[in-house]
Amino acid sequence: MNDADEILFKDEPPEPPRSPEDQTAAAGEPWKILIVDDEADVHSVTTFMIRGLDYLGRRFQFFHAYSGGEARRILAEQQDLAVVLLDVVMESDDSGLQLVHFIREELKNRSVRIVLRTGQPGKAPAAKVILEYDINDYKEKTELTLDKMLVTVISALRSYHFITTIENNRLGLKKIIEASADIFERQSLQKLGSGVLSQLTSILRLHDDALGKGASGLTASGANGQSVVLAATGQFCRYVNRPVGEIDTELMNTTLRLAQSQRHGFYCQDGKCAWYFKSQTGSENFLYFEIDKELDENDHDLLELFFTNVSLAFDNLFLNKGIEDTQKEIIFQIAETMECRSAETGSHVRRVAEYAYLLALKSGLGEEEAEMLKLASTPHDLGKIGIPDSILNKPGPLTPEEYSIIKTHVYRGHDLLINSSSPIVRAAARIVLQHHERWDGQGYPQGLKGEEIHIHGRIISVADVLDALSNRRVYHEAWSWEEVFVHFREQRGKHFDPQLVDILLDHQEEFKAIWSRYNAVGMQFP
Incomplete structure (x- = not known):
């Protein structure tokens, strides 16, 4: 040097x-x-x-x-x-x-x-x-x-x-914005709970697998002291779908009680943290997590903001769920009322809904869409409310004029539902309009062909005919299972979507089980 x-x-x-x-x-x-x-x-x-x-x-x-x-x-x-x-x-x-x-x-x-x-x-x-x-x-x-x-x-x-x-705070706020966008898109309590745990990892700048290894966490929700674990990681995974009260970790229960006593509902000590809030609908919600790092003042500020957004997401989900449940009840009651006009159909609405749900899952639709289709299928015959009983319950063949009147039920039902803003009701309107279309284009009312027909309409077409053939009607006796499945083989690629027919034929026993479970008491299948 x-x-x-x-x-x-x-x-x-x-x-x-x-x-x-x-x-x-x-x-x-x-x-x-x-x-x-x-x-x-x-x-x-x-x-x-x-x-x-x-x-x-x-x-x-x-x-x-x-x-x-x-x-x-x-x-x-x-x-x-x-x-x-x-x-x-x-x-x-x-x-x-x-x-x-x-x-x-x-x-x-x-x-x-x-x-x-x-x-x-x-x-x-x-x-x-x-x-x-x-x-x-x-x-x-x-x-x-x-x-x-x-x-x-x-x-x-x-x-x-x-x-x-300053940079960490900026990144933290950015993560909260991203996390909020994510949790507000989650349309079920389970997905929301899982999303909260996932985003928590990012906000606290833990490693990607921290909540799975270096930490454990859970989210829970419920009312009247009956909160159930929605999602969990680490050692708490075994408690998913079980009441919070069954978790035998005294430290966690103590931390939750302390969180309930805090003004902001958040308590954290020695890496054991809990957050509690009560939604506007009365539901009690918990978040508990254990981490290896100590939270600093910035972490607390970011978490407080994050939890505010989470509480809004829970409230939003509960309110939407209440509206959705009301809509479901109205739709089902309408369908049940319609069914009462044709006593011979037994539990037609319920069976078609279950057939549709099974077909939807087997054809690759997601769980949420299958559930939606299950409900949206129930008013598929709503338009028949405007069809005279003399035609609707006629024991013999219909005249060409009577058949023309019957075909109008799809427009009647569609027009009753189409102006709704509910995705479920609008899906039901589409099903009402399309469930009599045929794969070969020979159906009604629009003569749609192949995949021009929405998958929901194609599924209900199979489910509706399956139930119509396998049960007694005023114009025919119940077909045997063998006759039913022969008909579907013959109409594969003609009346029905060939893929859906293959699913039906490959899973015959599951569809038979649905028929047995929902069939009217005392009705015997040949």
């Missing part, structure tokens, strides 16, 4: 012995400091000057690079370096300045604090460097006494800490 590179020491009193409390306070993640200099003595002297110190309870961890190329590798690997103590002149006169450009422009790292140190200020004049390069401090090596070195490093760390805190 030449005289120009010399770092001077000022006499300092010896460092006082550290108490056990101080040592514990300094046990957090260390501040990462990169020393870049081609002189080995500079590395040794720098680490000697500030070793053993800490800032905000965190010690220093040093990384060493002796050239610009070596520094680039370390910078690429260590994304959370706090300070770079950087020499200007190394393998070339501007190696340090090139590295500054690499950090700011190529790595896009705006957080790390760069302190330029030089023993040859003429090679990089301070005014020029400060104006043209994004550095945070400029020091000549000869002026870096112990005091000044400490001030320089602590000032850089303080700035880095402020910058990263």
Whole structure:
């Protein structure tokens, strides 16, 4: 090390012995400091000057690079370096300045604090460097006494800490916005509960698998003290769909009770955290999680905002569910009323709904869509409410004029339902209109062909005919199962979607079981 590179020491009193409390306070993640200099003595002297110190309870961890190329590798690997103590002149006169450009422009790292140190200020004049390069401090090596070195490093760390805190808050708010969008899209309590646990991992900046390994959590909801676990991770997975009261973890129950007593419904101590809120509909909702990290003030602020949005999502879901349940009840009552006009049909509405649900699942539709179709199928004959009883219950063949009247029921039913804003009711309207269309285009009322007919209409067509043939009607006796399935084989690709016929024939026993479960008491199948 030449005289120009010399770092001077000022006499300092010896460092006082550290108490056990101080040592514990300094046990957090260390501040990462990169020393870049081609002189080995500079590395040794720098680490000697500030070793053993800490800032905000965190010690220093040093990384060493002796050239610009070596520094680039370390910078690429260590994304959370706090300070770079950087020499200007190394393998070339501007190696340090090139590295500054690499950090700011190529790595896009705006957080790390760069302190330029030089023993040859003429090679990089301070005014020029400060104006043209994004550095945070400029020091000549000869002026870096112990005091000044400490001030320089602590000032850089303080700035880095402020910058990263602001950035973490920004990222946290971004995650909350993304999480809120996600949870508001979830249309069932189970999916909402699962989504809350998943988003919690992201907001707390845990590893992707943290809630599955390093932590455990659950969400629960219910009324009158009967909350049920909606979703869970880790050790609580075995409690899904079980009452919260069956969980025998006293620590969790204590934490939940403490959360209920808090003004904001949130309690966290020693990595055991619980959140409680009561929705507008009276439902009690819980979130409990255990993590290995301690939550800081920023975590608490972000969680409070997140929980506010979650509570709104729960309220929204409960209100929508109440509206949806009312709609379901109205639709079912309408269908039941219609069925009463034709007593011989027995449980026609229920059987068709179950056939449709099974066909939907077997054909690849999702659980939610299959459930929706199950309900939307119930008023498929709603339009018959406007058909005279003399035609509707006529025991013999219909005349051409009577058949024309019967065919109008699809328009009547469709017109009664189509103006609704409910997705379920609008699906029911489409089913009413299309369930008499045929795969070969010979059906009514529009003569649609093949996949021009919505999958819902094709499914109800199969389900409706299956039930009509397998039960007694005023115009025919019930067919045997063999006769029913022969008919579907013959009409495969003609009347019916061939894929749906294949599903029916491949799963005959499951459809027979539905018939048996919902058939009218005392009715005997031939």
